[in-house]
Amino acid sequence: xxxxxxxxxxxxxxxxxxxxxxxxxxxxxxxxxxxxxxxxxxxxxxxxxxxxxxxxxxxxxxxxxxxxxxxxxxxxxxxxxxxxxxxxxxxxxxxxxxxxxxxxxxxxxxxxxxxxxxxxxxxxxxxxxxxxxxxxxxxxxxxxxxxxxxxxxxxxxxxxxxxxxxxxxxxxxxxxxxxxxxxxxxxxxxxxxxxxxxxxxxxxxxxxxxxxxxxxxxxxxxxxxxxxxxxxxxxxxxxxxxxxxxxxxxxxxxxxxxxxxxxxxxxxxxxxxxxxxxxxxxxxxxxxxxxxxxxxxxxxxxxxxxxxxxxxxxxxxxxxxxxxxxxxxxxxxxxxxxxxxxxxxxxxxxxxxxxxxxxxxxxxxxxxxxxxxxxx
Amino acid sequence: xxxxxxxxxxxxxxxxxxxxxxxxxxxxxxxxxxxxxxxxxxxxxxxxxxxxxxxxxxxxxxxxxxxxxxxxxxxxxxxxxxxxxxxxxxxxxxxxxxxxxxxxxxxxxxxxxxxxxxxxxxxxxxxxxxxxxxxxxxxxxxxxxxxxxxxxxxxxxxxxxxxxxxxxxxxxxxxxxxxxxxxxxxxxxxxxxxxxxxxxxxxxxxxxxxxxxxxxxxxxxxxxxxxxxxxxxxxxxxxxxxxxxxxxxxxxxxxxxxxxxxxxxxxxxxxxxxxxxxxxxxxxxxxxxxxxxxxxxxxxxxxxxxxxxxxxxxxxxxxxxxxxxxxxxxxxxxxxxxxxxxxxxxxxxxxxxxxxxxxxxxxxxxxxxxxxxxxxxxxxxxxxxxxxxxxxxxxxxxxxxxxxxxxxxxxxxxxxxxxxxxxxxxxxxxxxxxxxxxxxxxxxxxxxxxxxxxxxxxxxxxxxxxxxxxxxxxxxxxxxxxxxxxxxxxxxxxxxxxxxxxxxxxxxxxxxxxxxxxxxxxxxxxxxxxxxxxxxxxxxxxxxxxxxxxxxxxxxxxxxxxxxxxxxxxxxxxxxxxxxxxxxxxxxxxxxxxxxxxxxxxxx
Numbered sequence: 001x002x003x004x005x006x007x008x009x010x011x012x013x014x015x016x017x018x019x020x021x022x023x024x025x026x027x028x029x030x031x032x033x034x035x036x037x038x039x040x041x042x043x044x045x046x047x048x049x050x051x052x053x054x055x056x057x058x059x060x061x062x063x064x065x066x067x068x069x070x071x072x073x074x075x076x077x078x079x080x081x082x083x084x085x086x087x088x089x090x091x092x093x094x095x096x097x098x099x100x101x102x103x104x105x106x107x108x109x110x111x112x113x114x115x116x117x118x119x120x121x122x123x124x125x126x127x128x129x130x131x132x133x134x135x136x137x138x139x140x141x142x143x144x145x146x147x148x149x150x151x152x153x154x155x156x157x158x159x160x161x162x163x164x165x166x167x168x169x170x171x172x173x174x175x176x177x178x179x180x181x182x183x184x185x186x187x188x189x190x191x192x193x194x195x196x197x198x199x200x201x202x203x204x205x206x207x208x209x210x211x212x213x214x215x216x217x218x219x220x221x222x223x224x225x226x227x228x229x230x231x232x233x234x235x236x237x238x239x240x241x242x243x244x245x246x247x248x249x250x251x252x253x254x255x256x257x258x259x260x261x262x263x264x265x266x267x268x269x270x271x272x273x274x275x276x277x278x279x280x281x282x283x284x285x286x287x288x289x290x291x292x293x294x295x296x297x298x299x300x301x302x303x304x305x306x307x308x309x310x311x312x313x314x315x316x317x318x319x320x321x322x323x324x325x326x327x328x329x330x331x332x333x334x335x336x337x338x339x340x341x342x343x344x345x346x347x348x349x350x351x352x353x354x355x356x357x358x359x360x361x362x363x364x365x366x367x368x369x370x371x372x373x374x375x376x
Numbered sequence: 377x378x379x380x381x382x383x384x385x386x387x388x389x390x391x392x393x394x395x396x397x398x399x400x401x402x403x404x405x406x407x408x409x410x411x412x413x414x415x416x417x418x419x420x421x422x423x424x425x426x427x428x429x430x431x432x433x434x435x436x437x438x439x440x441x442x443x444x445x446x447x448x449x450x451x452x453x454x455x456x457x458x459x460x461x462x463x464x465x466x467x468x469x470x471x472x473x474x475x476x477x478x479x480x481x482x483x484x485x486x487x488x489x490x491x492x493x494x495x496x497x498x499x500x501x502x503x504x505x506x507x508x509x510x511x512x513x514x515x516x517x518x519x520x521x522x523x524x525x526x527x528x529x530x531x532x533x534x535x536x537x538x539x540x541x542x543x544x545x546x547x548x549x550x551x552x553x554x555x556x557x558x559x560x561x562x563x564x565x566x567x568x569x570x571x572x573x574x575x576x577x578x579x580x581x582x583x584x585x586x587x588x589x590x591x592x593x594x595x596x597x598x599x600x601x602x603x604x605x606x607x608x609x610x611x612x613x614x615x616x617x618x619x620x621x622x623x624x625x626x627x628x629x630x631x632x633x634x635x636x637x638x639x640x641x642x643x644x645x646x647x648x649x650x651x652x653x654x655x656x657x658x659x660x661x662x663x664x665x666x667x668x669x670x671x672x673x674x675x676x677x678x679x680x681x682x683x684x685x686x687x688x689x690x691x692x693x694x695x696x697x698x699x700x701x702x703x704x705x706x707x708x709x710x711x712x713x714x715x716x717x718x719x720x721x722x723x724x725x726x727x728x729x730x731x732x733x734x735x736x737x738x739x740x741x742x743x744x745x746x747x748x749x750x751x752x753x754x755x756x757x758x759x760x761x762x763x764x765x766x767x768x769x770x771x772x773x774x775x776x777x778x779x780x781x782x783x784x785x786x787x788x789x790x791x792x793x794x795x796x797x798x799x800x801x802x803x804x805x806x807x808x809x810x811x812x813x814x815x816x817x818x819x820x821x822x823x824x825x826x827x828x829x830x831x832x833x834x835x836x837x838x839x840x841x842x843x844x845x846x847x848x849x850x851x852x853x854x855x856x857x858x859x860x861x862x863x864x865x866x867x868x869x870x871x872x873x874x875x876x877x878x879x880x881x882x883x884x885x886x887x888x889x890x891x892x893x894x895x896x897x898x899x900x901x902x903x904x905x906x907x908x909x910x911x912x913x914x915x916x917x918x919x920x921x922x923x924x925x926x927x928x929x930x931x932x933x934x935x936x937x938x939x940x941x942x943x944x945x946x947x948x949x950x951x952x953x954x955x956x957x958x959x960x961x962x963x964x965x966x967x968x969x970x971x972x973x974x975x976x977x978x979x980x
Contacts, residue, residue, distance in 0.1 A: 055909055056882050056917065056924035058629055060946055063927035067848070070878050080877040083909045252634070280654065281641055283634070285627055294910065295901045303895055307888050312627045312655050315909035320627070325922055328628040330635060 002101040003118045003209055006177070011142040018135045019120075020100040022046055022127065024072075025087050027053030027322060028105035030065030033072035035128035041076060042134030048095065049073040049080045050087035055317035058325025085290030085316040088112070088258040092194070093290065103130055108258055108340060110200035110208040113180065114193045118209055121201075141206045143177045144169075147214040148184030150224030155375050157268070158188060158195030159260055159338065159359035163229040165196070165221050166203055166236035172219070174204035179211035184223045191264040195359075198259050199340055202236065228362050228374035233341060233355040242362050242374035250336040252329045253284045253367040255360045256314075257321035257339035261289030263296045265338070265360035270302040272364040272375055273309035279370035284311040285327040287319030311367070329353050336372055338363040377525055379499045383431045383457060386422065387491040390435030391744045391832060394447040394468060395940040397439070400921045403446050403595060404632025410446065411454040417942030428455035431495060433486050436461060437745035438479075439468025440778060441940060443680040445599065445696030448472040458497060460485055460504055460513075465778055466749045467680055471696035473520050474529035480504065480513045519582075519710070529698045533607035533705060548708070551586065562716040562807045563783045564751035567691040570803070571674045579715040579813075584708045585691075587617075588673040591651075592704075593659050594622040596678040596697045598639035603701035604647065612647050613707025619651030619668070620644040621659035624915045629922030647704070657887025657913035660684040660855035663692075664768065665887055670794050671786035671801040676703055681855055681937065686752075686771035686782040687764060688794050689804050693780050714780045715813040716751040717742075718806065721758040723820030727979070728972035730865070731766035732857055732935065732955035734758075734818075735773045736826040740836025741816065748778030750813065755806045758820035759784065764793040765859040772856045773937050776833040825970055828953035831941045838970075839958055845968040847952075848930040850875070850959050852903075853884030853911075854918035857935035857956050860885075860893050866960035867899035869974070875907035876966040882924045883908040884916035906963070920944045933968060935959055 002017055009015070024032050024047065041047050049069050057063045073080035081090055087104070088111045096102065098116030102109065105127055109119030120138065122130060130136045146169065152161060169178075178200060188196060200208050231239030255261075255269050269286065278284045286306050288294040294316045297303050306313050312327070314320075320327025321339030329335050335355040358366070361375040395417070402413045415422045432438075432451075438461040439447060448471045451459075458478035472479050480497065482504060489495065489506055496505040503510040516524070526532045539545035555575040557566070565577045572583045592600045597620060612618055620640050625633035644652040656662055660681050663669045669685035669692060676682065680694040695703070703709040719738060738752075752774045759767070767784050774782025784790070785806050791798045809815050825839040852858075852866050863885060875881045883903050885891035891913050894900045900910050917924035918936035926932055926945035932952070934944075939951035952968065961971035 051880070056880070056911065056922070057926070058922040059925055060927050063925050063930065063945060067927050067930065074878050082877050082880055082907070083882075084907065281638075283626070283628065283637065291904050294904050298895045298901050298904075304892050307892065310655065312912045314627060315911050316904075317909065326627045326629055328631055328633055330631060332638070333634055 003099050003116065006118060006140060007209065007211060009140045011140050013140045015138045015140070016135050017101055017138055019103040019130065020046065021048060021091065021095060021102045022131050023048050023050065023087055023091060023102060023104040024069060025050045025052055025106060026062065026066045026069055027318065029124055029127060030069055031124045032128050033068050035124055036132065039132045041131040044076040044078045047076065047078040047131060048091065049078050050090065051082045052086050053318045053322045054325040055083040055315065056325065062324065083317065085288070086258045086261065086318055089289040093292065103127065103136060108198050108201050111194060111198040111258060113208040113210055114197040116210060118207055120207055141175060141177045143179050144173045145179045145181060145211065145215040145218035147182035147218040147220045148180065149182055149220055149222045150184050151187040152192065152223045152226060155228055155361060156226040157359050157361065158192030160229045161223055161226050162196045162199040163231045163236065163239045163357065164226045166199065167231070167239040168219055168221055169203045170237055171204065176205050178203065178205040178208045180208065181211040181214045181218070185210065187223065191262045194262065195259060202340065228359060230356045230358045230362060230372055233337070233357050242358060242372060245372050248372040249334060249370055250366055250372060251282055251333045252327070252335045253282060253363050254320040254327055254337040254339050255363045256287035256289070256319050258289060259340045260338035260360040261287060261293060263293050266293065266297045266302050268361045269364040270305040272361060273311070273368060274305050276309055276368055278310045278367040282367050282370055284367045285314060285320040286311050287314040288316040291316050336363055336366050380496065381429070381457070382494055382496040383429045384427065385431045385433045385489060385491070385493050385495050387486065387489055388432055388434040391437045391440055392434055393441035393940045394439060394444050395441055395943050397447040398444065398450050399942060400919055401630060403444060404630060404636060407450060407453040410450050414450050414454045417947045423454060426454050426456065429457045430455055431497070432456055432459045433489050433495070434459060434461040435486050436463045437748065437778065438464050440465035440744055441680065441938060443467045443678060443694040443696055445471040445475070445698060448475045448477050452477045462486070463745055463748055466780060467694050467696060470699055473523055474696060474698040476524050476528035478524060482511045482513055485511045529702055530603055530606040533702050537608040560807050560811055562751060562811045563753050563785060563804060564691060564714055564716055564781055566803060567672055567674065568711065568713055570672060577713045579713050581713040583711055583713065585674050585711045586708050587676050587703060589617050589619065589668055589675045590700065590704055591619040591621055591659060591663065591675070591677040592643065592700060593624060593677065593679050594636060594640050595624045597643045598636055599697040600678065600701050601639060601643040603698050604705060607701055607705055609705035612704045615648045616650035618649045618704060619653065620649050621662060622654045623657065623659045624919050624921065626655040626914055627912060655912065655914070658855045658858065658915055660772065661858065661886035664688050664794070665889060667795050671790060671796055671804055676700065676709060680775045681772055683774040683779060683782045684768055684772040684855055686774060687767035687784050688790050689784060689786040689801065691781055694775065714749050714751045716753055716811065717747060718809065718812040718815045719752055719754050720815065721754070721756040721818045721820055723758055724761070725758055725820045725823055726972070728957055728975045729823045729825055730955040730957055731762055731769045733823055733826045735770040736828050736836045736953065737823060739773060739777050739834050742777040744776065744832060744834040745778045747774065749780050752779045752782040753806050754782070754784050760787065763861060764789050765861050768859065769856055776937060825955060825958050825972060827958070828939055830939055830950040830952065833939060833953065839954060839968065840970045842952070842968045843970055846931065847879060847933045847962065847966060847968065849880040849882070849924060849926055849932045850963050851882045851917045851924060851932060851934040851936065852956055852959050853882070853886065853916055854936040855886055856937040858884055858886030858890065860890050862935065862956040863894045863899045863903070864897065865956050867902040869957065869960035869978070870906040870963060871902050873906055873964055875963045879963070879966040880924065881908045881963060882917055883910045885913045887913050917944060933959055933962055
């Protein structure tokens with residue numbers, strides 16, 4: 001158990017670890033095949049390639065990146081997922097086991113902690129080297145502990161808990177190993193747990209792990225006090241209860257992604273808009289985390305409900321959260337997203353687009369009224 | 377206007393389509409910026425070399441394809457003064473005239489000149505002179521010359537509105553009483569006779585048609601709005617009959633799309649359009665599906681594939697945005713009565729052959745300009761046996777041979793589909809052979825699964841000739857083949873199978889209604905489980921602005937209607953067009969495959 005090794009170690013200890021999985025995506029790891037410089041991965045069976053960020057592809061440039069990854073997977077015999085959903089979700093559904101170590105180049109590896117696994121973010125250069133060597137070296141960072149107490153109360157959900165946690169953590173976990181523990185952790189449902197862990201990477205920590213017991217100086221988050229939250233995407237310290245935000249009109253809304261693209265999230269959004277219409281000039285995009293979620297949503301009639309409400313229902317994948325190829329916005333837009341972006345160069349023309357993050361439920365209730373508001 | 381002028385020429389090939397003149401991804405740019413990309417897919421360096429006053433000499437069918445009026449507008453902005461070619465696609469022709477750009481027809485010149493030669497255009501003596509040799513050009517009709525001399529249709533309408541306000545011009549008279557219609561006629565003639573209350577019309581007659589409905593598609597809303605303003609229209613002639621449809625850019629796929637979406641709302645709200653459909657699906661399917669197009673109607677839409685509603689017996693054709701603005705303001709539009717080609721198909725189509733295969737074969741036989749400004753009129757027992765959906769696929773592609781319209785006479789199926797009383801359309805019949813310029817007869821049993829092979833739509837070959845070609849991406853959808861029967865055939869073939877992982881597979885139903893039916897039947901789920909990305913109903917990859925753009929040398933097998941150079945990626949990418957059955961059977965292996973054998977096994 002690699003995670004156990006890490007939990008028992010003191011900060012500053014050095015380890016050489018063999019990752020169980022090497023995850024490559026078109027969003028962040030398209031340069032890796034070229035960086036291998038003709039060398040082969042030590043174990044191609046551990047390398048998983050995902051085309052998930054621009055699906056379908058929006059530009060010739062990214063199509064070339066995708067082609068490089070597809071060719072690499074074919075040549076090396078690595079498993080390839082070509083438009084079947086978001087890497088995080090598919091890894092959790094089909095590969096990740098508790099205690100495993102995942103290396104990747106993405107921004108939201110904290111989601112794997114929900115399944116008891118550890119994820120480390122590598123640069124494409126480090127990834128190429130790690131694939132060839134089959135191992136990585138790690139210096140254990142200092143730990144900071146977040147203890148969850150109590151239970152979530154409706155209408156608050158996992159995403160609201162994540163936004164509350166990020167507000168609480170501020171910059172205290174930057175560069176550190178974030179240990180999450182406490183009785184509140186066990187009260188979260190599967191999808192709440194995923195939504196909670198997914199966004200924790202955004203606190204700037206080196207890695208996230210669940211821990212069996214709290215340290216003496218743990219920060220405490222009382223889940224029973226969590227309410228529906230919204231946060232400016234680039235500043236979680238400014239997160240506020242959605243009900244307390246002065247009236248804020250929105251023009252583009254997104255529901256989906258690795259944050260809120262699971263069936264429970266889609267159900268929550270569909271329940272709110274059943275028999276209603278979203279505002280005519282608000283562009284609402286919904287997308288699914290995986291093929292499995294898509295099929296389930298179709299079978300449950302949720303896609304019909306969303307279509308009837310005037311939402312743009314897209315396919316599985318990163319969709320408008322990444323927003324290079326669908327659901328684009330411009331500087332005149334105010335975006336409310338149940339996803340996890342923006343980072344620079346995401347969400348269309350980028351950094352200066354006013355973007356707020358929230359849960360699927362808050363996103364849909366806001367789409368119905370045209371301004372940010374929590375679900376009633 | 378100068379009557380005699382000389383300039384350097386740029387020599388171009390036949391079938392220069394409007395995607396080559398200006399690729400879709402640049403349409404949102406201001407003209408001064410857009411002109412840097414004029415002719416980019418075919419001549420990447422040309423824009424930088426163009427000089428004001430330059431002339432283009434080209435082979436036949438210049439300006440075919442999309443109705444985008446940015447094509448002549450950007451050419452004019454880039455300094456091109458006129459184009460000389462044996463023939464021009466009709467929408468481009470009207471768009472160029474409406475922008476005050478001169479188009480001259482001569483069959484021979486392009487065969488005798490070299491790129492970089494100088495020619496002299498002499499409008500007084502109606503000829504082009506090259507190295508002492510005179511090449512005749514036809515007289516430009518008076519009504520068109522007036523538009524060119526005004527500098528375009530905007531100025532013409534502006535002057536007209538000014539005279540109407542001053543009282544120096546009287547408003548046009550309304551329709552005369554309905555006459556007794558006489559003589560044998562083509563279906564196109566009959567519809568225009570009913571529309572204009574003309575007792576009899578013949579090819580070449582020019583009539584002022586009174587469109588029943590006028591629709592603007594999203595990518596053209598901003599220019600339509602600007603042209604309406606420029607012409608001085610403060611209201612539309614019949615706004616309750618007019619519509620705006622957002623179908624290319626919902627979801628927004630390019631950075632210009634959000635602003636264009638706002639333009640559509642502004643146009644619809646400020647001019648009180650009776651209909652504004654946002655994200656309901658592809659306009660060309662919504663218009664017949666929602667009964668906006670009906671048998672016997674006349675409809676103009678700002679898109680070349682407007683020919684689609686000919687399937688329900690509607691005289692429908694694409695126009696540019698300037699023409700649209702004038703029609704919206706005036707409530708009428710001039711139309712030259714087209715000659716017609718009768719296409720009679722009798723018998724029973726073989727298993728595995730779809731209506732897509734039929735229209736591809738016909739396009740191959742007619743060639744890309746073989747139907748220019750013609751009405752294609754389909755009949756025969758094989759046509760009678762087709763569903764309305766199958767006929768829609770055929771009418772949709774009629775424009776690919778340059779046709780003005782692609783018509784089917786309404787039958788019981790059409791009347792049920794469009795919700796009309798059969799007695800009210802009993803007059804709508806295909807005419808006897810002698811009314812037609814040409815009659816093509818086919819035996820349905822002779823049809824095979826066909827492909828349109830890169831990079832011309834009329835480059836049609838049996839699928840069997842390309843069997844084994846490896847593909848990188850598959851696309852099932854569009855207004856050509858995004859209907860329930862198309863999705864159904866694919867789902868039946870792919871049920872329980874998975875597309876090879878290295879092949880991308882995109883499925884887009886044409887409208888929300890179809891998509892919901894596909895979900896109810898389980899087709900959408902089956903296709904997703906087979907590896908498909910099932911998207912929102914919209915124009916998707918067909919438009920090439922997004923939704924599955926490919927990179928160098930990649931191969932797409934697609935059910936849509938155009939495989940022009942660079943339409944879905946770089947010039948080196950290749951697009952093959954085929955039927956939903958061909959796409960689905962090819963999806964099993966990732967290689968182009970004739971579907972007949974597999975379908976026979978499936979049945980057996």
